[in-house]
Amino acid sequence: MTATHALPPATRLAPAPGAAQATITDLREFLAFKIGNEEYGVDILRVQEIRSYEKPTTIANATGELQGVMNLRGVIVPIIDLRLKLGQTAVQYDHLKVVIVLHIGQRTVGVVVDGVSDVLTLEREQLRPVPALRGNVKPEHLLAIGSVGSRMLILLDIEKFLARSVEGEALATTH
Numbered sequence: 001m002t003a004t005h006a007l008p009p010a011t012r013l014a015p016a017p018g019a020a021q022a023t024i025t026d027l028r029e030f031l032a033f034k035i036g037n038e039e040y041g042v043d044i045l046r047v048q049e050i051r052s053y054e055k056p057t058t059i060a061n062a063t064g065e066l067q068g069v070m071n072l073r074g075v076i077v078p079i080i081d082l083r084l085k086l087g088q089t090a091v092q093y094d095h096l097k098v099v100i101v102l103h104i105g106q107r108t109v110g111v112v113v114d115g116v117s118d119v120l121t122l123e124r125e126q127l128r129p130v131p132a133l134r135g136n137v138k139p140e141h142l143l144a145i146g147s148v149g150s151r152m153l154i155l156l157d158i159e160k161f162l163a164r165s166v167e168g169e170a171l172a173t174t175h
Contacts, residue, residue, distance in 0.1 A: 026123055026124045027121050027122070027123055028043065028121070028122055028127075029043070029044040029045075029119055029120065029121050029122075030042060030043060030044060030119070030120050030122060030146065030153065030155060031043075031044050031047050031050075031100065031116060031119055032116070032117045032118050032119070032120050032153055033098070033100065033113040033114070033115065033116045033117065034113065034114045034115050034116075034117065035082060035083050035086060035088065035113055035114050036083070036088060036114065038154065039117070039151060039152070039153050039154070040113075040153060040154045040155070040156055041120065041146055041153040041154070041155045041156070042100070042102065042155075042156055042158045043143075043158070044119055046102045046103055046104070046158055046159070047100060047101070047102060047103075048101040048102060048103055048108065049101045050098060050099070050100055050101070050116055051098070051099045051101060051110070052095060052097075052098065052099070053093055053094070053095065053096075053097035053098060053099055053112060054070065054099075055068075055093070056068030056069055056070045056079040056110075057069050057070065057071075063165070064081075064084055065080050065081050065084040065085045065165060066078060066079070066080055066081075066165070067079045067080065067081050067112065070099075070110065072101065072108070072110075075108060077101065077108050077109060077110050078109050078110065079099060079109075079110040079111075079112060080109060080110070080111050080112070080162065080165050081111075081112050082111040082112060082113055083112070083113075083114075085111075085161070085162070085165065093112070096114070096115065097112055097113070097114060097115075098112070098113050098114070098115055098116050099111065099112055099113075100113060100116065102158060102162075104158065104159050104162055105159060109162060109165075111158075111162075120146070120148055120153070122146050122148070126146055126147050126148060127143075127144035127145070127146055127147075127155070128144055128145040128146075128147060129144065129145075130142040130143075130144060130145060131145075140157070140160060141156060141157055141160050141161040142154060142155060142156060142157060143155040143156065143157050
């Protein structure tokens with residue numbers, strides 16, 4: 001992971017030869033994570049923290065993707081299995097799994113992923129339109145497809161993607 005430094009809003013970045021100059025607003029940072037062989041990204045501004053996986057307290061009659069809840073410094077946080085939410089098969093949970101704690105609107109929610117790789121800064125030119133897809137992920141749940149060298153990241157609009165999961169469950173409210 002490389003360190004990034006905040007630039008004043010008026011700062012201009014040195015363009016690549018032949019490229020137009022980009023202002024800082026043309027850049028977005030995403031936390032990259034894996035589920036199976038697929039790599040995803042979420043807006044870093046939604047991420048509160050990254051934690052190692054600990055088995056959550058189960059809740060009776062919870063949906064399949066809701067694993068349970070955890071107590072995070074006095075706040076009860078629902079834990080959603082992102083693998084199941086994406087329509088993939090369940091796996092055994094071990095110490096290698098990770099929980100990404102996110103801010104979704106006024107709520108806090110944790111999502112279980114296979115691993116977190118890095119924080120990527122993407123320019124507008126590295127974002128591609130979302131193709132027509134079938135399955136659990138609707139095009140409106142995606143921001144774009146991010147391209148970094150040979151890597152392709154599915155950039156989730158995590159708030160829209162988790163909207164149904166979070167509105168039907170008892171979620172933590174941030175203060």
